[in-house]
Amino acid sequence: MSFYYLQICHLGFLICFSILLACLIIFLSFRLSASKPDVEKLSAYECGFDPYEDARNVFDIRFYLVAILFILFDLEAVYFFPFSISLSFLNLDSFFAMLDFVIELIFGFIYAWEVGALEWE
DSSP: OOHHHHHHHHHHHHHHHHHHHHHHHHHHHHHHSOOOOOHHHHSOOBTTBOOOSOTTOOOOHHHHHHHHHHHHHHHHHHTHHHHHHSGGGOOHHHHHHHHHHHHHHHHHHHHHHHTTTTOOO
16 A cells, blocks of 8 residues: 555545544434424524514615625734734735735725715615
């Protein structure tokens, strides 16, 4: 057996074991858990209040737009922490790459502001 074939066999065994273990855990959780559904458990949860409208009501699209923009800018801000920690170890190309990232982030924020995506009115 070659070294690569042995490594692929180990990887295949690990994948099969993981799939088998996941199926076993899912099966046992359904089999061993107590299931006692009642009206309170089956109702939709809305911040502790009883549901008072139909679940198929249309929401304002601005809510989703602000939520997506928040996630987008929040995730982009996460890149600043590792950059600030490793700034002394980076070369000039990395600095300009991060500068390009910051400029694109600023232009994206200005564009979202100009099109009125951040206003509720």
